[in-house]
Amino acid sequence: MKKAVLVGRPNVGKSALFNRLAGRRISIVHDQPGVTRDRIEAVCKLGRAPFGIVDTGGIGASPDPDFAEATHRAADTAVEDADVVVFVVDGKVGLLPLDAELAGKLRRASRPVVLVVNKLDDPKHDHLETEFEELGFPSVVGISAAHGRGTDDLLQAIDRAMGSEVAPADLPAEVRAPRLAIVGRPNVGKSSLTNAILGRERAIVSDIAGTTRDSLEIPCDLGGHEYLLLDTAGIRHRSRHNSSVEVFSVMRSEKTIRRVDINILVIDATSGVTTQDKKIAGLIQKAKKPAIIVLNKWDLIEKQTNNDPELLREHVDRARAELFFLDYAPVVILSALTGENVRRLFTMVEKVRQHATRRAGTGELNRVLRAAMERQAPPSRGSRRFKLLYAAQAKESSNSHIAPPLFVLFVNDPRLLPESYQNYLCARIREQWEYPGLPILMRLRGREGVTQDINE
Ligand code: GDP
Numbered sequence: 001m002k003k004a005v006l007v008g009r010p011n012v013g014k015s016a017l018f019n020r021l022a023g024r025r026i027s028i029v030h031d032q033p034g035v036t037r038d039r040i041e042a043v044c045k046l047g048r049a050p051f052g053i054v055d056t057g058g059i060g061a062s063p064d065p066d067f068a069e070a071t072h073r074a075a076d077t078a079v080e081d082a083d084v085v086v087f088v089v090d091g092k093v094g095l096l097p098l099d100a101e102l103a104g105k106l107r108r109a110s111r112p113v114v115l116v117v118n119k120l121d122d123p124k125h126d127h128l129e130t131e132f133e134e135l136g137f138p139s140v141v142g143i144s145a146a147h148g149r150g151t152d153d154l155l156q157a158i159d160r161a162m163g164s165e166v167a168p169a170d171l172p173a174e175v176r177a178p179r180l181a182i183v184g185r186p187n188v189g190k191s192s193l194t195n196a197i198l199g200r201e202r203a204i205v206s207d208i209a210g211t212t213r214d215s216l217e218i219p220c221d222l223g224g225h226e227y228l229l230l231d232t233a234g235i236r237h238r239s240r241h242n243s244s245v246e247v248f249s250v251m252r253s254e255k256t257i258r259r260v261d262i263n264i265l266v267i268d269a270t271s272g273v274t275t276q277d278k279k280i281a282g283l284i285q286k287a288k289k290p291a292i293i294v295l296n297k298w299d300l301i302e303k304q305t306n307n308d309p310e311l312l313r314e315h316v317d318r319a320r321a322e323l324f325f326l327d328y329a330p331v332v333i334l335s336a337l338t339g340e341n342v343r344r345l346f347t348m349v350e351k352v353r354q355h356a357t358r359r360a361g362t363g364e365l366n367r368v369l370r371a372a373m374e375r376q377a378p379p380s381r382g383s384r385r386f387k388l389l390y391a392a393q394a395k396e397s398s399n400s401h402i403a404p405p406l407f408v409l410f411v412n413d414p415r416l417l418p419e420s421y422q423n424y425l426c427a428r429i430r431e432q433w434e435y436p437g438l439p440i441l442m443r444l445r446g447r448e449g450v451t452q453d454i455n456e
Contacts, residue, residue: 379418
């Protein structure tokens, strides 16, 4: 029987989850960290096939100065034993350094990991999951072990992970490779583009909207660089399609957008940008994710316009204008069917990746911002005026492959900076450093400890 092992720092709810999966109350659940002392095993019969579950207790009661070390040790032993590691974190408390350390350890171990964000007792807590997605595990499930929310999703994720037979040699590529998602409404050509990229028939292509229901994760080589390609199900408008499968797909696509490194938004050039396309673009923009827009079915447009360069340009301009809020995303025109220009998409992906590693020099950054402020003074509020003390680009987060550039501005008072002026400063930064496909993130830090995240 395969084994799923629960790993996590004390008090994240491993015991509660264990009880939930075992269908009985065995381990002691208590609000004191580290109450569960022993390693306990049971069989979970709630999934498709029974599997063993192991709770790595024995971490020592709090206050134990060594509990971090004990957690690490417990994780080490657990992982050796596991077919699947169920890595539990506390959504309410948020991402702690010990979680990140454990994540690093688990990423290096050659076992599939399901990341479980616990204590999401209510749908309004679901956004708390986002913070953990930066840990970079492909499978993330939000649950409430106490209330039973998300148990089915978790069982499915464990089941998938158990069937996935991750060969140790394969894993590093999956861990290292940046993730790309091909997103878009049904029938725009996502599956066709996946096939064009992979050069073989992997996803099922069909004329019926919404044929591809599940997302596929495929390691692939884009012009000499390794990526992991996710082909997602079409995102549909929630209100018009309320069958549970469709709603599930939308949720998954939203999740996918937040989790991957670059979103490739496919638009059907023959129908132009629709309301639904804008919705999906909006999700990408809201998630502040790197993006590339693909205008697909260009072969048909070329036929329609008799290759008239003016008319072709108009098509691109119109799409650009409709998606003005995703202005950082470059547009690539191509035909998934004929394969024309697909390589140009590869080049663009690589360009985005390379620019994400670019750092703006601090001296130059401060000069650029000061010059911008001299050219156009920030508006004053009453007698007070915004002052920039110092700016720097934050260090790249090690967990993200393609991190959007984050600029930290130390200012007199973040509240004095209106959004329009923030956008003005972001635009000046973009003029100087370009950052194609990447949203520019800005964080303001005030003198009195007032912090405000912009674009975040
Ligand atoms: P998905 O639902 O987004 O995955 O869309 P599919 O890949 O299933 O494509 C939907 C339909 O559009 C199929 O009939 C494809 O053959 C067709 N199609 C996809 N890309 C192109 C293209 O570049 N040119 C043309 N002419 N047809 C395409």
